[in-house]
Amino acid sequence: MTLFSRRCHRYLCVVCVCLIITVISLSASGASYDVEVRRAVEDKTEVPKSATVSPVPPTETNHLSIPAISPYVASHAEGAAPWLVVIGIPTVDTDVGARRRHLQRGSWRKYSNVGKTVLVKYLLGLHPAHEYQVSAGVKDEWKVHKDIIVFDLKEGKPTTGKKSGGSGYWGLESEVGMSRKAYAWWCYASQTFSHTTFVMKGDDDIFLRVKGYEKILRSFLEGSLTQRVYYGKVMKWGAVKGGTLTFPFAGGMGITLSRDLVEWIAASPLTARGMGHPYRENRTYYKQFNMDHEDVMIGRWFFDSKVTVNVVKDCRYHDVHEGANKKPITDRSICIHHVKESEYDTLMKRFPDEPEVSSEITGFEKGKTIHKVDMVGNDVYALC
Secondary structure: OOHHHHHHHHHHHHHHHHHHHHHHHHHHHHHHHHHHHHHHHHOOOOOOHHHHHOOOOOOOOOOOOOOEOOOOOOOHHHHHOOOOEEEEEEOOOOHHHHHHHHHHHOOHHHOOOEOOOEEEEEEEEEOHHHOOOOOHHHHHHHHHHOOEEEEEEEOOOOOOOOOOOOOOOOOHHHHHHHHHHHHHHHHHHHHHOOOOOEEEEEOOOEEEOHHHHHHHHHHHHHOOOOOOEEEEOEEEEEOOOOOOOEEEEEOOOEEEEEHHHHHHHHHOOHHHOOOOOOOOOOHHHHHOOOOOOHHHHHHHHHHHHOOOOEEEEOOOEEEOOOOOOEOOOOOOOOEEEOOOHHHHHHHHHHOOOOOOOOOOOOOOOOOOOEEEEOOOOOEEEEOO
């Protein structure tokens, strides 16, 4: 055999070995994903078609836990108490965020049922303005109020001109950060508040008539609407771009879930999609899970998993001044969104902490509340 022939032979051997290694690696990757699919089926969680198109990258894991940073956590007593509802308000570690928290504490959080049947917590991540550290201001705020939870995740950087209290879009990185914080909240609530009946995610620019809100939640219990409850200002989103199929989602101003759905979110591998890796500029990847809209993302979870829910839509949740759901404030308003900083005192004077809830605020009445089944099989109830 000539020198040239020997070199060719060695080269072909190296190529063959590389091909064999590649095939083995691909098979292992496929097997790994198959294991995740089988595990999801065994957990009675259906794997959506979208997961077969873009499976969760191998760097991510299911059943993720995004921990809260001690001491900025709920107390043991708060976790053990039998709350009717625990409300999480995502906010940011900035001067504007601090003002919004102050205004809510001084207005609707003074309703007499807050701290008795209703618990409110503010949800923060680590903000780039403070080099992803908890600021001195938040540390002082927590010492006084003990109502802040800080998650060990990075807030995304806003890239648009959107202002706090206004409508619009913060930019992909910021929106993905908000989606991760919302996911962290649902998981944390499931694990921490073991005796709450409902869990809500609100906004730091809302005014919530908490007593009327409690009356509505109690009407669910009285009407035996206790499981798979998905309540808020319900809208529709296209399931597939260019298609006709839609799924419902509750707007981010106020999303209330019954405890069983919160536990499902915390346990399902499907909801962990896109949550477990550093942010990367890949709009297509995040948009397939609707992570660019934290409220739509929840509706997508239920749709992709084929989990049917009891959708309760309430037109008394609305925007003011601007937004897709802009309406005038009336005596029937429950959750008012895009409130200006100057309006909290005015609204508190208009809707004082009265002993009895206004008869204008009606709840769920089985057999009387408008009911239908939507195109994807959910029971839909309309309260107005």
